[in-house]
Amino acid sequence: MISTLFKFHGGVHPPEHKLESAATPIVEVPLPQRLVLPLRQHVGNVPKLQVAVGDHVLKGQLLAIADGMISASVHAPTSGTIVSIDEQLIPHASGLPDLCITLQADGEDRWVEHRALEYRDLPKAAVLEALRAGGVVGLGGATFPSHVKLREDAQHPVRTLILNGAECEPYITCDDRLMRERADQIVRGIEIMQYLLGAERCVVGIEDNKPEAAQAMRDACRLSSIPIEVATVPTLYPGGGAKQLIKVLTGLEVPSGKLPTEIGVQCFNVATAYTVHRFIHHGEPVISRVVTVTGKVARPGNFEVPLGMSIAELVQAAGGAAPESTGFVMGGPMMGFNLPSAEVPVVKATNCIIASAPDLFPPLPPAMPCIRCARCADACPVNLQPQELYWFAKSSNLEKARDYHLFDCIECGCCSYVCPSRIPLVQYYRYAKSEILAADKAKQAADLARERNEFRLARIEREKQERAAKHAQKAAGAKADVAGDEAKKAAIAAAMARAQAQKAEVVPQNTADLPPAVQEEIAGIDARREAVNEEKQEN
């Protein structure tokens, strides 16, 4: 079945560099001795610890349980002993440490008791609950807990289920290999997702630079119990961005600040579908993932890696980094980030590790002034005017930047990529976003303080009136009592009204109704910002 494809504005064609790592099958890495598992490997609440230092745990055993709706559990990738629970560096752009469980493997790799779920015999809520406990999150990089997205919502029924196998970022090939080698298991996962959501249509979107993966998926889909389309979409970065892929496959645009369900669409990464299958049909929680290791390494390829393995060890599995390599990038070259250290662990979000070197990712020459050539605007998939945003960010005209839809920017990097003046545009947007959010926060705090002050003044006023009333009481006897009470009440009511009115005014403008993924991103930006500030102070 060939369905019509649509286009999104802009996009770029960076060199793909996929062949290096896509040629060989996924290799299972040797079991590491030490695993470091950050509690928070997803968007949402930190899960609650279920183990203590010294505990012996089995492979697949629950280490931390999802806390609240938007949260995900963490499990032991192998059997062994918990040797510490403390703050360690994690692979995050902020470069900040976070609470981690360190597991010393016992080498036996012994599984905890686990079994498949007969999901069709259970109420859907129970299946979702199981997924939440299984630590299933989006593996495309967003790591949003999947059970939340798989919930049926009467107000926004999902008609179209989209599976994202576009993998548009250069260098990354983990989804490509997964689709080539485990297409049937991905399809089993899609069937579960379709069942949970009751979607009428299922489409797998794959960029046309992965013909083998598309063929494998097509073959697997043909054997499925439900109709699943496989659509090859033109290779165009960032065609794998959820909103862009949805647009290409359905022609619909997710309204700004809204979730895809608003337009009856839900989108998952193919690797997420795979983990859903592994969990439901085999009872295996998410304890490993496929990671592309490429760039300046001896044997680029894809590896099945237990979560918690250090990047340094993983790179060893790929033959080690070349001597000229100067660091590691997690993710792709367009949206990835420099790892603070090679000792950080592989987490659920780790899709790709690139050993970088100056000749691979050359440092930018000094930026020239913007020549208003609008190449950035032509390349922006969101149809923003990056050159205007840059101007506003640079001149700290933050309100204007917001007016020009700064918060719709997905930080895809297309604008920076094409800019002939080599202006690091995205960095300006990250900075501006964090500044605006910090200002919003400060304003909220100030308003709160002002509100408190109003109450204080009201109290003082009230006490004054009470004193006056007492005097009056003394003078006029019992009658004044009522009047004093009345004055007291009136003063309090007036103060409350003022406070209420003020509160109504200060609803934070842009951030309140953002989806959790964006709020998470904002938290990330905040952290980065603080890190930068610290850096500044150190210098």
Added chain:
Amino acid sequence: MSQSPYISGSTSVSVIMLKVLLALVPGIVAYVWVFGGGVLVSLTLASITALVSEGVMLKLRNRPVRPFLMDGSALVTAWLLALALPPLAPWWLVVVGTLFAIVIAKQLYGGLGYNPFNPAMVGYAVLLISFPVIMTQWPAPLALAHAQLGFADQLHYIFSRGLPVDVQVDAITSATPLDYLKTQLKLQHALADISQAPVFGVVGAKGGELVTGAYLLGGLYLLQQRIVTWHIPVAFLAMLALVAGASSLLDPVHYAGAGFHLFSGASMLCAFFIATDPISGPTTPKGKLLFAAGIGLLTWLIRTYGGYPDGVAFAVLFMNICVPLIDAYTQPRVFGHKL
């Protein structure tokens, strides 16, 4: 620690400017063919003046000199101005115009990226206002001139206004077709008769139309290389053709047709090289269309009713003023937003 993206495309400001210069080469070759080698002198003079004044200004403004001289933008300004001036313009006219363009219109406004007006057109307009006689004195194409000047004679003429003893100024200059057309129309002559004059070629100016065609060729190269988008050339030429075509359709006796306007004066140079200056132009697609259509309309109006033979420079400068407004009102619809 640097942030993503870690890779970037290969186009730089220098590459863009270099390609613009390259695209001007066919036009220059045709120019030399039609008017002789004098224009090469103007080009050289303008280039040297531009580079030296840009360098000095950068130094005075405490800016890094090397990267900004290497970006090639000063050369583009210099070449455009030199090509817009009469081919045998005296040397000082070229120098003064270039100085004005670079020092005042560009550097004093903040240098590359900050000039609200097209520097070459500022230089041109200042010269046109200050030295109207020289600026409208065009040498006749070689094929039409009563006396031929060799390259050495042209050089001599440019630097000292001296002519070989047997040649009069009238013998080497002629009114440009745009000029000629206007004066003749004022004299109540009918267009059909006027266009029989030898200054007219197949569609535009004799000889000039060849140069214009060569600019078009260079322009197509710029389009193919994606140095310019189609919006400005198409909107400008379409608007010019539309008003010229419509007016000549309504009153063929008094109005020249679309072909004449497209292939006369600086039309093609404007369409692909002048109006497309990104810095002083709008950035939104709709804005570009509006901007260029405005230039097309104004060019025709000034050519037809104004006091100057060609209207491109003033049309461009006037539309430059409107750019912030145009940009503000032509913001495209952002993904996921309603218009």
